[in-house]
């Protein structure tokens with residue numbers, strides 16, 4: 001559809017839409033109800049409709065129907081057959097019924113399924129087809145009954161050239177009313193979702209076909225099941241796939257609009273907001289708009305770029321001597337004269353449209369997003385985002401849909417129980433990490449099972465990570481300039497000899513859960529998806545005893561398997577030379593995507609830190625003004641805030657100290673804190689004497705101490721102040737345990753024989769501790785060895801000369817000595 005300009009531009013009334021594709025008269029509207037609005041301009045993308053459906057559902061019947069209906073399109077069909085039956089589909093076309101009149105190209109792909117084994121051939125076939133682009137207006141792809149439409153649709157985006165040449169117009173799933181229930185019930189291996197469900201999940205339109213073969217009751221039931229799998233798809237009952245083709249083939253139209261004179265930018269924006277955001281079944285569906293604008297009071301041209309709902313208006317080069325006018329091309333569906341004319345014909349509407357007339361739009365967050373983008377016209381990254389956001393969004397929503405359909409109710413329940421509800425943002429993270437709905441669904445199911453087993457309480461309890469918390473090595477600050485929660489880890493406070501790897505893993509989960517919750521809260525406050533976290537892994541003062549390959553591997557393994565896309569950046573700070581050996585061992589276990597997020601900063605005062613993190617969040621040790629916030633304190637504060645919000649603020653006031661102070665529990669806990677203080681050298685050291693003191697029930701004794709140590713044990717100052725009186729009053733048993741433990745410490749000393757650890761672990765720990773002591777010596781030795789090597793290398797020329805001299809002087813010396821040297825010397 002287009003509006004023609006006539007011959008002379010000057011004859012054109014101001015604001016009339018001009019040029020474009022040859023128009024079809026209303027009579028060209030076929031019985032199908034479809035109006036051909038395809039402009040035929042060669043550079044525009046060809047719409048592609050993917051027809052999917054289980055075996056025998058009626059896909060070929062639909063293709064036949066489309067080819068024989070009156071719609072004016074010239075159609076290319078790519079047909080995928082399974083096995084060797086090439087030619088059968090083509091033969092089933094019905095020329096006697098006027099069939100194939102619209103058929104311009106027929107490509108068959110055989111010996112495999114489009115979504116897997118012949119994907120490459122599919123892309124090649126499509127590319128070859130595009131060489132003959134002028135012969136057709138539309139492409140239909142009929143998949144095999146077993147194909148998964150996801151990978152086929154994704155293949156259209158596989159290659160930049162193809163992406164520009166074709167556009168996925170829609171996915172149509174044909175469902176067989178007679179057999180669908182049975183097809184959906186077919187079990188698949190390892191809980192996989194069967195093909196029929198996949199096809200429905202991916203569809204934009206579902207044709208519930210063969211309605212003549214099912215009762216009304218069955219049809220209603222099937223409709224409910226289809227809605228359960230894909231509520232967003234249009235659902236149409238059909239017999240022999242006879243459907244209003246406007247619901248299946250949409251087609252794109254191109255309308256060019258020209259407007260002489262200057263535009264008021266604010267009012268144009270208001271109009272665009274309405275056009276792009278207020279979409280309805282009968283309003284224009286603009287997929288793309290681009291053009292040049294003459295803006296009132298500005299000597300520069302303005303460039304309009306719009307992709308689906310997002311648009312950008314950026315200043316371009318200045319106007320020269322040519323006439324100032326605006327020209328815009330709209331590409332989309334349902335672009336007709338009546339609805340697009342306001343922009344062109346009713347210039348008054350654009351020019352006289354007051355901002356008050358559009359209050360609904362100004363409240364829209366998207367409007368402000370658009371405005372943000374327009375203010376930063378030089379930002380190429382943003383512009384790129386705008387350009388591709390629309391297409392990416394539709395692809396992603398399709399995949400989200402699929403992922404939701406693939407996940408069972410059990411996974412949803414488990415995730416909710418594990419304090420990880422599967423909202424859209426969470427699903428998007430898993431999709432981005434695993435790249436396909438299938439892989440994401442499998443990973444999510446495994447994750448939900450892991451989390452249910454690892455955290456039966458739904459979260460890591462502080463009492464299960466007491467030793468790790470006591471080290472005081474993890475801190476959760478506020479958010480950086482990009483809204484990323486900042487996590488700081490002081491690696492020098494990690495003691496490999498004293499840690500228990502299982503507890504360290506729990507601790508990592510605790511910290512990541514806290515950071516993830518902070519990211520979610522920040523996202524919710526902004527009204528956007530949460531962003532990832534920025535982790536500062538500070539290696540300042542690292543010693544051999546802090547080097548823990550397994551713990552580092554555990555961090556990356558957990559991040560990759562259970563916290564996908566939660567990490568935005570990981571900055572190692574001040575890595576000393578001893579770290580590089582460990583890094584070399586850990587690096588192969590880190591996937592490429594995570595590796596890209598890692599950077600090494602040479603100093604705690606690196607400017608990157610101050611650039612990325614506001615001073616109010618950046619700890620003092622990195623040049624900021626903030627205090628380090630221990631992660632458990634951040635968690636407690638978040639919980640108090642949540643409890644306050646939940647109970648109107650009444651329940652959040654009581655601190656842990658107050659809760660425990662004065663009670664038996666409080667005093668006992670204080671006594672344990674004294675134990676902790678006494679055993680400040682590490683939990684491992686505390687366990688040994690305690691075990692000895694507890695006599696025959698060491699495990700129970702240790703458990704009871706661990707269980708009773710409250711989360712607030714990390715406040716040594718307060719606890720130490722109370723410990724004396726508490727021990728004196730009620731906790732006599734603990735005191736005696738302490739006394740005997742202290743006595744025992746003298747006897748046992750560093751005895752490894754009484755360690756709670758397994759023999760191998762304890763020996764390693766002891767070895768490392770011993771290694772840690774002569775660390776300086778080791779460093780000196782290394783330096784000496786390196787210097788010696790350097791001297792040897794530098795003196796190699798002299799050495800070589802000396803050897804040559806010996807070789808030549810040897811015979812002379814022999815002569816002088818009266819025989820071989822050896823003989824001479826023996827004599």
Ligand SMILES: Nc1nc2c(ncn2[C@@H]2O[C@H](COP(=O)(O)OP(=O)(O)OP(=O)(O)O)[C@@H](O)[C@H]2O)c(=O)[nH]1
Nearest residue numbers: 054055056057058059060061145209210211239240
């Ligand atoms: N009764 C009835 N039969 C139908 C209907 N639609 C299609 N059929 C018949 O169902 C059979 C299978 O239809 P096709 O269009 O070949 O199905 P298909 O999905 O292409 O089959 P495959 O290519 O094998 O996956 C044919 O005999 C059609 O005539 C319908 O609405 N009612």
